[in-house]
Amino acid sequence: MTRERRRRSGGRRQAADTVPQLPWRHVENHFRPMEVLRPEQLDAVHDYSMRILEEFGIELMNAEARSILEGAGAEVDHTTGVVRMDRGLVEEAIARAPSTFTLTPRNRERALDFGGHSLNFTTVGGPPGVHDCLRGRRTGNHEDYRDLLRLAQSLNIIHMIGNQPTSPQDLPPTTRHLDTYHSTLTLTDRVFMLTAVGEQRALDGIRMAAIARGETLDQLAEHPAAMTVINVNSPRRFDDALTEGLMAMARHGQAVTITPFTLMGAMTPVTLAAALAQQNAEALFGVALTQIIRPGAPVMYGSFTSNVDMRTGAPAFGTPENTKANIASGQLARRYGLPYRTTNANASNVVDAQAAYETEMALWGAVMGGANLVYHAAGWLEGGLTASFEKVILDAELLQSMAETLTPLAVDDESFGLEAMEEVGPGGHFFGTAHTMERYKTAFYQPLLSDWQNRESWEAAGSRDATQRATDIWQQLLDQYEEPAMDPAVREELDAYVARRRERIQSEGLGSE
Amino acid sequence: MTRERRRRSGGRRQAADTVPQLPWRHVENHFRPMEVLRPEQLDAVHDYSMRILEEFGIELMNAEARSILEGAGAEVDHTTGVVRMDRGLVEEAIARAPSTFTLTPRNRERALDFGGHSLNFTTVGGPPGVHDCLRGRRTGNHEDYRDLLRLAQSLNIIHMIGNQPTSPQDLPPTTRHLDTYHSTLTLTDRVFMLTAVGEQRALDGIRMAAIARGETLDQLAEHPAAMTVINVNSPRRFDDALTEGLMAMARHGQAVTITPFTLMGAMTPVTLAAALAQQNAEALFGVALTQIIRPGAPVMYGSFTSNVDMRTGAPAFGTPENTKANIASGQLARRYGLPYRTTNANASNVVDAQAAYETEMALWGAVMGGANLVYHAAGWLEGGLTASFEKVILDAELLQSMAETLTPLAVDDESFGLEAMEEVGPGGHFFGTAHTMERYKTAFYQPLLSDWQNRESWEAAGSRDATQRATDIWQQLLDQYEEPAMDPAVREELDAYVARRRERIQSEGLGSE
Numbered sequence A, B: 001m002t003r004e005r006r007r008r009s010g011g012r013r014q015a016a017d018t019v020p021q022l023p024w025r026h027v028e029n030h031f032r033p034m035e036v037l038r039p040e041q042l043d044a045v046h047d048y049s050m051r052i053l054e055e056f057g058i059e060l061m062n063a064e065a066r067s068i069l070e071g072a073g074a075e076v077d078h079t080t081g082v083v084r085m086d087r088g089l090v091e092e093a094i095a096r097a098p099s100t101f102t103l104t105p106r107n108r109e110r111a112l113d114f115g116g117h118s119l120n121f122t123t124v125g126g127p128p129g130v131h132d133c134l135r136g137r138r139t140g141n142h143e144d145y146r147d148l149l150r151l152a153q154s155l156n157i158i159h160m161i162g163n164q165p166t167s168p169q170d171l172p173p174t175t176r177h178l179d180t181y182h183s184t185l186t187l188t189d190r191v192f193m194l195t196a197v198g199e200q201r202a203l204d205g206i207r208m209a210a211i212a213r214g215e216t217l218d219q220l221a222e223h224p225a226a227m228t229v230i231n232v233n234s235p236r237r238f239d240d241a242l243t244e245g246l247m248a249m250a251r252h253g254q255a256v257t258i259t260p261f262t263l264m265g266a267m268t269p270v271t272l273a274a275a276l277a278q279q280n281a282e283a284l285f286g287v288a289l290t291q292i293i294r295p296g297a298p299v300m301y302g303s304f305t306s307n308v309d310m311r312t313g314a315p316a317f318g319t320p321e322n323t324k325a326n327i328a329s330g331q332l333a334r335r336y337g338l339p340y341r342t343t344n345a346n347a348s349n350v351v352d353a354q355a356a357y358e359t360e361m362a363l364w365g366a367v368m369g370g371a372n373l374v375y376h377a378a379g380w381l382e383g384g385l386t387a388s389f390e391k392v393i394l395d396a397e398l399l400q401s402m403a404e405t406l407t408p409l410a411v412d413d414e415s416f417g418l419e420a421m422e423e424v425g426p427g428g429h430f431f432g433t434a435h436t437m438e439r440y441k442t443a444f445y446q447p448l449l450s451d452w453q454n455r456e457s458w459e460a461a462g463s464r465d466a467t468q469r470a471t472d473i474w475q476q477l478l479d480q481y482e483e484p485a486m487d488p489a490v491r492e493e494l495d496a497y498v499a500r501r502r503e504r505i506q507s508e509g510l511g512s513e
Helices: A003-008 A039-056 A063-072 A087-094 A142-154 A176-187 A199-213 A217-222 A240-251 A272-293 A320-335 A353-368 A389-405 A418-424 A434-443 A455-460 A466-480 A488-508 B003-008 B039-056 B063-072 B087-094 B142-154 B176-187 B199-213 B217-222 B240-251 B272-293 B320-335 B353-368 B389-405 B418-424 B434-443 B455-460 B466-480 B488-508
Strands: A058-060 A075-077 A082-084 A101-103 A112-114 A118-123 A129-132 A136-139 A227-232 A255-264 A299-302 A304-308 A340-343 A373-378 A386-388 B058-060 B075-077 B082-084 B101-103 B112-114 B118-123 B129-132 B136-139 B227-232 B255-264 B299-302 B304-308 B340-343 B373-378 B386-388
Touching (some): A039 A082, A039 A320, A039 B418, A063 A075, A063 A082, A063 A240, A063 A272, A087 A272, A142 A176, A142 A389, A142 A466, A176 A199, A176 A488, A199 A217, A199 A240, A227 A240, A227 A272, A255 A272, A255 A373, A272 A299, A272 A304, A272 A320, A299 A320, A320 A353, A320 B389, A340 A353, A353 A373, A353 A389, A353 B353, A353 B389, A353 B466, A373 A389, A386 A389, A389 A466, A389 B320, A418 A434, A418 B039, A418 B272, B039 B082, B039 B320, B058 B272, B063 B082, B063 B240, B063 B272, B087 B272, B112 B118, B142 B389, B142 B466, B176 B488, B199 B217, B199 B488, B227 B240, B227 B272, B240 B272, B255 B272, B255 B373, B272 B299, B272 B304, B272 B320, B304 B320, B320 B353, B353 B373, B353 B389, B373 B389, B386 B389, B389 B466, B418 B434
Parallel strands (some): A118 A373, A227 A255, A255 A299, B118 B373, B129 B386, B227 B255, B255 B299, B340 B373
Antiparallel strands (some): A058 A082, A075 A082, B058 B082, B075 B082, B129 B136
């Protein structure tokens, strides 16, 4: 929908003034993480995960990666592709991984730290579908993709762009990544995730990120710009194309997040203990591979452990099991000194109370687990099959509210306001006191989405629920979106790179170079 | 609405089988509480709260209570009613309060502990309005009250009945408490909150609780049955009738929760530090009064600190400030060794995403604050002006999900399921393994409200959102409600007590005896 069409659309709009939101900030979580695993339970999960790597191994479908691990001392069965690593080798490799790293996009003010107390939020990545309440559900296309980027760029609480907030089905698969990278680099100035399905897609992203920063690949390796998420095909399988991408990223010093996709009952045994052990084995296997390829390469420990509905096999998110997994996985990541990524997903088909409470449960699990990155933090609907415009707004409110909750408290003599208490007296009110007047504009979090009017005023304003108000807000944000400035020479170089590579891929196929 | 009318109603109904829910359980929270106040900040809040009590004092409108405190060493201004207590007196008094206590209703299996790791949930208490999606919004009446009790009794996760889940406006104010106590004691077997507005309403509740247990008032004092919440008219005022109720409860050894109603910016200065100091002063003043009246009487530290919307003055709940207050108040309660009550309120006018996320934020704050009692945990809507049938169901899901998240993890050799991992192999799935088959029925939390169907199945089932499904569920629960058994002699005695007291009040007024 163009700006003009949106302006003409019948939906009731908020006043034209700017949408209230928090300023850009690095969110830090200084709360002590929760622990669902007692120390001896944590040891047991570690021990079983090492047994999985030693006794059963991981099927590594990429032959080059198998050779690399064999050279490092792993036991490789080249017929089945199964690689077994003993715990000494695993522990030696993962010990080389940095405990924190920084990713720097073209706008250096949007650089992000991963590790320690940092907490970063990304858009959803990967849904083939898109939904909003004006236009309904549809297959995602490039303009939807660009609108989702504009929303993300407009919302300060979204630190980072996930891998394709929707996967644009109108673009040819072999060159789609060029267009999505180009859109991401021009419409946003944020760190973004690359599509590392095969070496070439990863390399194109790395080169374009270097162009956008005006730097060489060596400089980019010194100060990495991009990340990719390598999903493990759980149980115990790393596929060929993703492993190629992993190797390309690691070789160029770009960040890799290893995320086993471990739905209990389907991809792992039905217990959380087993799921954690399997997740740990798979994640550490991938982490070790990055460090054997390039010691010190930025890497994250990823978790995506939830359960399925055992009656239907449907995935569930934001469940008690998912919440506990988010907390326990943080204990594991900290045990190995690795930055930690998890997710605040939900299983609702609509932006309703369920979408909100499941997302909150998983988000609190992530925060209490000490996550450094919450992937899919904004826009995830239908178990990840759809990117929802209204869910982006709902999630931005949840994330802002969490960021404010994590902000340390100011406690000083002035803040206690004793003179105001004396002035007001028993049964009085504080609205008019000098202490209040000096502080009221910034005293409290101003919500993006919540409506605190009393019922009469709320009814007079149309009885609009949170989802309907979210429709107003995303429209307003898109109307007010401003493209971040880019040096025309850089833009030209990006355009030329895409044109050159598109032509080459169209004539020769994507392949490996 | 009668059962028959409900059966004829047009709403689509779930299958007639039992609503899935967790069994009755005592929820325990063994997580280490979060801390938003650093140790020196906690000291500062304490110190300022003591200065408030020493320098400004509390207006205590009840003359008898003033005399009692004067006798104990407080400084009383009988003209203004202001009572100042020095910190030595306060600390000496509150040191007598028990760190845990138990309340035992007529069904001894529903006894509840307050303090330590215990976590109890009550219905909403007090709304003058009622709402459900079939019949809309209305003034609460006795049948609504009874339906809300039936819902609470049907839901195992609701441990306790708040003070009048709706306040039945069709009953005369002077005898209303007799009817509500009678309904509560016959329709539920849970601990319940008394209406302690004035001595007589408290005494009627205490006597009726004794009748229901078949015991004397002395036996009841030995093993208390009931609780009341004394709201402070913040800033710094205890009203006459509630203080009468407080004294009656304490004298009879029944539990009192002292809850300052401290909305930052209105009833307290605009900063959280000031609100916490004022809340602490007011709460400890009330706690001290209970202990001066009856050393060792069961008492709780209550918190209801949130903020207002500074543009409109409307109260807000589930905000970052409210969430932090819930956490910080737990630090204060633990400092004094007192059981801790707080709330998971929200400010939405409708059971939507906002209602869900605000409730979750406040609930997580309560849990991370180590709350022993979450009041208004089920049914609160419109800032507490309305009891919502759908919100009861939504909240029951949130509370169940939290209870499951707090359940310790089983980690033993069998749970790791290594034989299943070996059996399944890379890329396989675990649905059919023996390890899964033995465990799948009870492996995961089965939701009350969440719908995990894929979009196609969900659409085929009518595209019903969480709020619409909640309408189905409360109807089903009311249809299946069973009144808990009661000894006919006890029932007769309760009936007779109500008849006798009604007649007396009608002829002589409520008054004091």
